[in-house]
Amino acid sequence: MATGTALLLVASALAILAGPLALGLAGFVSARRADAAPTAGGSWRFAAASMLVYVFAFNLTFFIQELFLVLPKALTPGLRPTLYHNNHGWEGANPLAGLFQGTGALATLLVGLACLWLLRRPRAWSAGTRLFVFWMAYCGCFMALPQVVIGALSAGSDLGMAMAYLQLGQGTRIAAAIVALGAMPLIAMRLCRSMLEFADTPALAGAGARTRQVFRWVTLPALAGTALVLPFRVPRELVEVLLVPLLVMLCGVPWIQAGAWRVRGIRPRGAATAPSLAYPLAAVVGLLLIFQLVLRPGIHFYGG
Template sequence: MVVIATAVAIVLVAGPALLALTGLVRSQGTQAGPVPVPNVPTLPAWDKALTLSSALLYTLAFNLTFFIQELFLVLPKALTPGLRPTLFHNNHKWDGEHALASLFQGTGALATVIAALACIALLRRARGTQVRLFLIWMACCGLFMALPQVVIGALSSGSDVGMAMDYLQLGTTAKTVAALAALAVMPLAATSLARAMLAIADDPARIATPRARTRFMWQVETLPAIVGTVLVIPFRVPREALEVVLLPVLVAWACVAWMQAGAWRLRDVDARGTGAGSSRYLLLAVVTLLLAFQLLLRPGIEFF
């Protein structure tokens, strides 16, 4: 437990903080130099429409990813004799007993990882800023909703992935290795997705320098994730505060920390964005999904 806790502190707090501090120091050092840097373009104005679109797309991506997780926690149980699951907007439950029920508590996290990998594959051919942003956020939410669950599962047998680990009879060493592997993947995944996020820029000047990349990442990724996390809360009530607030905050932090902290060092990224486009339909999609969650899913859908 001490090893995992130390690794969590390094990966989720100390690592991003040191990386961000390094970028800040280097940026100040460059500015303090006696020789000005030639041909550095002026930073374009903040594209607030892109920030708004990104926040709405994050809200959609988080809730759709969570729905995928719960759906694939329910479907294997629905196909298992003796189990009668019910799907809600923010949870699921089941009646009956079967030896495989514990194993199926891990299928939700597996489904979100598969969805994330599919979005990463689609991202290579995607066109349009909003489509690409949506795929990036789906990949972020899919990976960073699942990877922390592996860590939590190694520490708590009562968690979803922890129950699956116990069914597979993983010992302490195997659980620790799995947790450390999940933590090691986080910064690698974040770096890859950060490159895709910087490529959303519609003007090379937005990502031409370390300071410009840090600024753009804040505008298109970090601030939208903060706003989106607030917007996610109405989708999750009513439930205990731990699940309503803490889970979205954890996912957002795990996703955002390394991307924001390391944006300054990501060179050779081509700006391939085409502008934010209208947020009207995104807002309509968010409201429609909220109504579906609260009016259709909240009462529960039984799979008998």
């Protein structure tokens, strides 16, 4: 194994596993010292809405990724791409196909960063709208950034093909992957602050209270939502069904959970009014039907 690859694997383990674990343990100790008394954790209906919005945002982001993998190929002579519910493919040949394997991750990252920026703007949004922007920011960033690391490790991955087309050397690939790994906790902590702004003042009173609030409103919804994402991705090989949802959840949620105790200076927007479950449930069911009835057979693009 090359030294650079081994170094990147170690850095990935530190960023995805060891870092959140160490930060979370420090928070556990801090919470026991500062405010061990339990506090109310907020509305369970809000948590259920967060789970449904996560499922919708994940699959919408995945659709955006695959759509923007297909559209550039559809406009390229010699390529005939097809869009599916869990993948895309193409017939024909053109050297640009390798480059366009990177456009999906670029599109989702731009969507994620745009939503992250919107969360920083003072807007009179409903709770449901803010939840949607929050999870779109999360899914956009954490669906794209891990692909940079995978691209540096695997030439056969989507971003690996794009990096090969651009003739990026190993050093450049590893540097890009390190930047992506470093961005993950920074984005996670920004999102943690945004979610805690939903809470009322008592829920922000101490490290333990903030940790419990994030567990109920972010971690549990993401865990349950990851299981609910799977029906959108079948039928396909089990590893492909599971890999992307698990990767998106594991690269960001542990940082958000582990860092909740450290967030200071939050400006609460008042107790979050739990949005109606009817709208996100209808959106999830409707998107599932589109995925399985419309996209699963494949939509052919013959523009090139």
